[in-house]
Amino acid sequence: MSKYNFDKIIDRQKTNSMKWDRYAPSVIPLWVADMDFESPPCVIEAMNNRVNHGIYGYPSEPKDFKTNIVNYVKKHYDWEIEENWIVIIPSVVSALYSIAINCTKNSSHIITPKPVYHHLRLAAEQSKRNFDEAELETLENRQFLSLKNLNKVVNKKSELLYFCNPHNPGGTVYRKNELANIIDFCDEHELFICSDEIHAGMVLDNKKHIPIASISEVAANRTITLMSLNKTFNFPGVGLGWMICKNEELRKRASHGLGSIIPNAEIFGYIATAAAIQNGNEWRLALLEYLSKNRQLLIENINQIPGLSLYNMEASYLGWISCEKLSLKDPFKLFLDNGVAFQPGYMFNQPNHLRINIATPQSQLQEALSRIKMAIK
Numbered sequence: 001m002s003k004y005n006f007d008k009i010i011d012r013q014k015t016n017s018m019k020w021d022r023y024a025p026s027v028i029p030l031w032v033a034d035m036d037f038e039s040p041p042c043v044i045e046a047m048n049n050r051v052n053h054g055i056y057g058y059p060s061e062p063k064d065f066k067t068n069i070v071n072y073v074k075k076h077y078d079w080e081i082e083e084n085w086i087v088i089i090p091s092v093v094s095a096l097y098s099i100a101i102n103c104t105k106n107s108s109h110i111i112t113p114k115p116v117y118h119h120l121r122l123a124a125e126q127s128k129r130n131f132d133e134a135e136l137e138t139l140e141n142r143q144f145l146s147l148k149n150l151n152k153v154v155n156k157k158s159e160l161l162y163f164c165n166p167h168n169p170g171g172t173v174y175r176k177n178e179l180a181n182i183i184d185f186c187d188e189h190e191l192f193i194c195s196d197e198i199h200a201g202m203v204l205d206n207k208k209h210i211p212i213a214s215i216s217e218v219a220a221n222r223t224i225t226l227m228s229l230n231k232t233f234n235f236p237g238v239g240l241g242w243m244i245c246k247n248e249e250l251r252k253r254a255s256h257g258l259g260s261i262i263p264n265a266e267i268f269g270y271i272a273t274a275a276a277i278q279n280g281n282e283w284r285l286a287l288l289e290y291l292s293k294n295r296q297l298l299i300e301n302i303n304q305i306p307g308l309s310l311y312n313m314e315a316s317y318l319g320w321i322s323c324e325k326l327s328l329k330d331p332f333k334l335f336l337d338n339g340v341a342f343q344p345g346y347m348f349n350q351p352n353h354l355r356i357n358i359a360t361p362q363s364q365l366q367e368a369l370s371r372i373k374m375a376i377k
């Protein structure tokens with residue numbers, strides 16, 4: 001048995017939790033991407049120590065913070081980067097939005113995948129640039145961004161591709177040849193890439209996360225990679241992330257507004273991230289084991305429910321479920337009325353789908369799955 005107890009039910013009511021406050025207390029919330037598990041003990045202890053100090057002035061970057069990121073990225077993703085390629089950011093989402101504005105012209109065209117984490121699409125939309133969505137292709141139940149569909153939307157003004165790996169929703173982990181194809185495409189059409197890799201620490205089945213920027217010199221020069229440990233170690237309410245960009249000019253443009261329009265990272269983000277980098281790996285491996293079991297439970301149950309099907313889930317805890325066969329106008333509402341809150345598919349521009357968050361104790365997931373079955377009955 002793992003020394004970490006992911007089965008523990010922790011009452012999150014009255015803790016100002018977005019996930020738990022949105023719907024009635026009787027509803028099991030399986031929507032926004034945070035986990036119902038405590039953060040690793042090393043993170044809690046580091047934060048407690050800092051809280052107990054009692055003074056929370058403006059922080060400076062902890063000693064060796066960037067060196068530790070360089071080593072972390074090398075150890076986990078076999079990618080050699082340099083400290084000066086790294087820019088610390090308070091959140092990945094803020095960087096998604098600022099990059100669209102800072103790194104493209106008014107007349108530029110942007111490509112986003114579909115479906116994708118809604119902030120990638122909204123960043124393109126709200127930048128007021130023209131944009132198009134490239135639909136993911138499905139092959140043997142696995143979704144991925146294909147050249148065929150990228151070619152359908154690219155045009156002469158295309159300048160930026162938003163990319164998400166591991167993919168949210170669904171958890172596709174891109175293979176090296178797929179990444180190489182995307183790089184060739186971007187090189188041919190002179191696009192740069194904003195690659196959101198926030199779920200990289202939760203790749204399942206001993207597969208490897210390959211940062212797209214790591215696969216070649218061309219890729220490194222065309223890519224801004226966004227990473228954070230806040231998903232993997234469950235402190236999204238604390239935040240902190242980083243951009244990695246080898247291309248100096250692109251990096252400078254992407255950093256515009258940091259410390260003014262975009263606030264600097266905050267003290268607890270540094271504390272939590274430093275602790276997770278230093279001492280969090282054993283917990284992370286235990287988490288992956290638990291998530292794999294939850295995924296198994298999900299697969300077994302979903303397969304018994306007529307009208308629902310789950311795409312291959314290779315990473316993280318955000319499964320993508322097709323309800324196309326149900327032919328319902330609003331599948332989200334059906335399940336909400338039966339006590340389960342999914343993330344509605346319309347947030348990803350696919351209303352006949354739902355996203356499920358399985359990062360919850362097994363007993364809770366089991367209860368949610370029973371309610372889902374009842375709803376269909």
Ligand SMILES: Cc1ncc(COP(=O)(O)O)c(C=O)c1O
Pocket residue numbers: 033090091092093094117164168196198199228230236239240241
């Ligand atoms: C793909 C992806 N990017 C970014 C975020 C949020 O990043 P942050 O909390 O650092 O703003 C999420 C959260 O769900 C996500 O799934």
